[in-house]
Amino acid sequence: MSDVPVLKVEELITRFGGGPGQGVTAVDHVSFSVGRGETLGIVGESGSGKSVTAMSILRLVPRPGRIDGGRVELNGVDLLPLSEDEIRKRRGTECGMVFQNPMTALNPVFSIGWQMGEALRAHGRERNSSQIIEGSLAGVGMPDPQRQANSFPHQMSGGMRQRVVIALGLINEPQLLIADEPTTALDVTIQAQVLDLMKKLTSEKGAALLMITHNMGVIARMCDRVAVMYAGEVVEEAPVDEIFSNARHPYTRGLLRSVPDGARPLQKMPTLPGEPPDMSRPFDGCRFRARCEFADHRCSAHPDLLEIRPGHRSRCWVAQAGEEFGPQPDSEADNVV
Amino acid sequence: MSSEGQPLLEVHDVKKHFDVKSHGAKAVLRAVDGVSLSLNSGETLGVVGESGCGKSTLARMIVGLEKPTDGKILMEGGDISTPGRAGRAYRANVQMVFQNPSGSMNPRRSIGASVAEPLQARGVRNCREEVAKVLARVGLNPDFASRRPHQLSGGQQQRASIARALISDPRLVVHDEAIASLDISLQAQILNLLLDLQQELGMSYVFISHDLAAVQIISHRIVVMYLGEVVEATSAGEFARQPLHPYSLSLRAATLFPDPERERNKPHVLLKGDVPSPLAPPSGCRFHPRCPLATDLCKAEKPRLSKIAEEHHVACHYPEKTPTITEGGAGASRSTETAREVI
Ligand SMILES: Nc1ncnc2c1ncn2[C@@H]1O[C@H](COP(=O)(O)OP(=O)(O)OP(=O)(O)O)[C@@H](O)[C@H]1O
Numbered sequence: 001m002s003d004v005p006v007l008k009v010e011e012l013i014t015r016f017g018g019g020p021g022q023g024v025t026a027v028d029h030v031s032f033s034v035g036r037g038e039t040l041g042i043v044g045e046s047g048s049g050k051s052v053t054a055m056s057i058l059r060l061v062p063r064p065g066r067i068d069g070g071r072v073e074l075n076g077v078d079l080l081p082l083s084e085d086e087i088r089k090r091r092g093t094e095c096g097m098v099f100q101n102p103m104t105a106l107n108p109v110f111s112i113g114w115q116m117g118e119a120l121r122a123h124g125r126e127r128n129s130s131q132i133i134e135g136s137l138a139g140v141g142m143p144d145p146q147r148q149a150n151s152f153p154h155q156m157s158g159g160m161r162q163r164v165v166i167a168l169g170l171i172n173e174p175q176l177l178i179a180d181e182p183t184t185a186l187d188v189t190i191q192a193q194v195l196d197l198m199k200k201l202t203s204e205k206g207a208a209l210l211m212i213t214h215n216m217g218v219i220a221r222m223c224d225r226v227a228v229m230y231a232g233e234v235v236e237e238a239p240v241d242e243i244f245s246n247a248r249h250p251y252t253r254g255l256l257r258s259v260p261d262g263a264r265p266l267q268k269m270p271t272l273p274g275e276p277p278d279m280s281r282p283f284d285g286c287r288f289r290a291r292c293e294f295a296d297h298r299c300s301a302h303p304d305l306l307e308i309r310p311g312h313r314s315r316c317w318v319a320q321a322g323e324e325f326g327p328q329p330d331s332e333a334d335n336v337v
Numbered sequence: 338m339s340s341e342g343q344p345l346l347e348v349h350d351v352k353k354h355f356d357v358k359s360h361g362a363k364a365v366l367r368a369v370d371g372v373s374l375s376l377n378s379g380e381t382l383g384v385v386g387e388s389g390c391g392k393s394t395l396a397r398m399i400v401g402l403e404k405p406t407d408g409k410i411l412m413e414g415g416d417i418s419t420p421g422r423a424g425r426a427y428r429a430n431v432q433m434v435f436q437n438p439s440g441s442m443n444p445r446r447s448i449g450a451s452v453a454e455p456l457q458a459r460g461v462r463n464c465r466e467e468v469a470k471v472l473a474r475v476g477l478n479p480d481f482a483s484r485r486p487h488q489l490s491g492g493q494q495q496r497a498s499i500a501r502a503l504i505s506d507p508r509l510v511v512h513d514e515a516i517a518s519l520d521i522s523l524q525a526q527i528l529n530l531l532l533d534l535q536q537e538l539g540m541s542y543v544f545i546s547h548d549l550a551a552v553q554i555i556s557h558r559i560v561v562m563y564l565g566e567v568v569e570a571t572s573a574g575e576f577a578r579q580p581l582h583p584y585s586l587s588l589r590a591a592t593l594f595p596d597p598e599r600e601r602n603k604p605h606v607l608l609k610g611d612v613p614s615p616l617a618p619p620s621g622c623r624f625h626p627r628c629p630l631a632t633d634l635c636k637a638e639k640p641r642l643s644k645i646a647e648e649h650h651v652a653c654h655y656p657e658k659t660p661t662i663t664e665g666g667a668g669a670s671r672s673t674e675t676a677r678e679v680i
């Protein structure tokens with residue numbers, strides 16, 4: 001194994017609209033890396049820049065968005081300066097993507113089979129394509145794969161479309177798979193099957209997996225490390241067990257408190273207090289400050305993302321000073337305080 | 338007004354069959370195949386089930402977007418398909434949050450305009466304040482009212498659709514996988530909001546979701562669907578304690594826990610067999626090819642949805658053989674405490 005990670009994102013900045021001081025910095029100096037056979041989970045606030053990060057890696061940011069800085073290295077090669085042609089060649093083979101909204105990834109006017117065939121053709125795999133297509137549809141738990149290859153996106157249920165998009169992302173066995181909320185529309189038994197398939201890609205083919213999800217069960221099952229995003233920044237990154245048992249950022253801890261517990265029917269659940277951040281205004285100090293129960297005078301300065309122990313980074317003054325947050329509610333037994 | 342004891346919504350043996358092509362020949366796809374259920378005012382009915390089992394199709398029939406092939410849907414005793422006033426009154430009182438936010442957000446209109454629509458349909462002219470209020474309640478910055486859907490993240494769009502469904506204080510809201518795309522703090526915030534609105538206004542919900550824990554939190558009763566049919570219907574408390582249909586149990590077994598150690602050590606049991614086709618549903622019990630308890634009887638004879646306890650109906654020949662859920666076992670509830678206070 002070489003030391004070069006499959007994916008290395010460094011100080012990535014992606015903005016939407018506006019001149020200096022205007023618009024939204026959706027991704028703000030984001031850095032992380034994913035090695036061979038490794039799965040990095042990204043969790044975080046809705047609107048914190050997870051999908052835009054994923055799209056930036058593949059250079060698929062929609063207008064008026066633009067990448068304003070940083071590096072995205074795939075197997076040691078920076079993708080950002082590449083020509084449109086060169087990047088297109090890498091999508092699909094080197095890097096597969098499962099988009100959050102299946103409808104944007106599928107073309108409504110072509111059959112599923114045609115679209116999957118197109119992905120194969122783009123990489124010179126015409127031979128036996130209908131067998132490959134049926135096999136990969138069966139692999140994601142699609143009933144009647146032969147018939148489904150001839151159907152159109154609108155004839156499918158939400159979860160079926162999502163499975164098609166997953167099959168598309170996996171069909172060329174990419175070295176890096178970026179999966180953005182891949183299982184939200186799937187029932188848990190199909191979810192288990194699909195997750196196993198992705199695990200196989202990482203464990204058998206040594207691919208790297210970047211898994212964006214709100215589902216803490218999926219994170220627990222799949223990930224080696226987890227990066228937590230808030231307001232465009234990574235605020236914490238740590239091995240998965242550390243995140244669940246010893247989170248070192250108040251946002252992560254607040255988030256974990258809200259994991260639903262089915263044993264408390266019709267009872268209100270703890271949520272993060274306060275308003276979501278307004279990304280269109282400049283921030284002053286720690287971006288989580290207004291909602292943070294630990295905030296003090298230090299927090300009016302913007303904290304960096306620093307290593308607080310080996311492999312564990314946090315963007316919080318309190319954590320960086322080595323101070324305690326108090327016991328973390330056990331995510332297993334009683335996550336309601 | 339509803340008379341005492343009359344359910345708000347009654348679904349009677351409803352079917353939806355689609356004509357499709359299979360290998361060049363015409364075929365009938367039984368998306369929903371004889372579903373009955375009822376919902377009282379101020380109550381939430383959770384619907385769970387395999388992907389593709391007909392939940393969204395059922396939801397679309399309940400809100401009147403799709404016509405049943407067979408069967409009846411009644412609101413306060415009146416058939417919703419009645420043309421004219423009764424039908425219109427029904428549609429004004431029913432809203433739906435779609436699985437995919439593009440179902441309710443017009444890409445060419447501002448968020449504010451889409452959210453205001455149900456209020457405007459009732460003749461309310463100036464809705465700006467109402468829009469700002471409802472956006473804030475779903476955790477969106479009221480400034481988003483002027484944005485277009487594509488300028489929002491997936492979860493932000495979904496919250497806008499929820500705001501749209503709630504703005505006109507409808508009697509019944511059908512939530513189709515409405516919160517899965519939100520971060521968990523927002524999921525909790527929306528569930529809390531739904532509980533509040535139910536208490537304040539007596540709203541009723543049909544809550545479709547793959548997240549068993551969320552369904553157990555919000556629901557009074559839960560139905561489990563498999564391949565177009567209801568296979569189990571019970572109270573949320575009973576479902577948390579001991580579901581009895583083997584398919585319900587496999588759902589519980591596949592539920593993932595926010596606990597890496599437990600997930601690493603848990604054997605990952607996959608349901609055996611292929612996902613069956615709604616074009617050619619298996620004989621007898623539709624679950625039999627994948628069921629660990631299946632016998633010849635299950636192959637030959639379809640089990641009826643029968644009452645086996647107060648408020649507990651199961652369509653299985655051997656409900657007494659279902660393995661008991663033990664503490665820390667396959668359950669979606671993370672503690673054994675399931676005592677439940679109905680508000
Ligand atoms: N086309 C656009 N124009 C302006 N702002 C945009 C556009 N697309 C995204 N944004 C903004 O960028 C930010 C990041 O969006 P992104 O889709 O990455 O969020 P996310 O973390 O994936 O959230 P979710 O969990 O809800 O999917 C959001 O605040 C969003 O409003």
Ligand SMILES: Nc1ncnc2c1ncn2[C@@H]1O[C@H](COP(=O)(O)OP(=O)(O)OP(=O)(O)O)[C@@H](O)[C@H]1O
Pocket residue numbers: 154155156157158159160185186187355356357366367368387388389390391392393394395436615
């Ligand atoms: N317009 C249509 N034409 C043909 N078949 C359809 C149509 N709409 C739905 N179906 C089929 O009906 C079945 C039920 O679909 P439905 O969307 O109701 O499932 P679901 O339970 O909501 O699934 P999911 O959990 O994946 O959203 C599926 O087999 C689907 O392919």
Ligand code: SF4
Pocket residue numbers: 249250251286287288289290292293294295296299303315316317318319
């Ligand atoms: S730096 Fe301060 S405000 Fe930010 S998370 Fe830490 S304690 Fe809270």
Ligand SMILES: [Mg+2]
Pocket residue numbers: 050051052100180490491492
């Ligand atoms: Mg997203």
Ligand SMILES: [Mg+2]
Pocket residue numbers: 157158159392393394436513
């Ligand atoms: Mg659906």
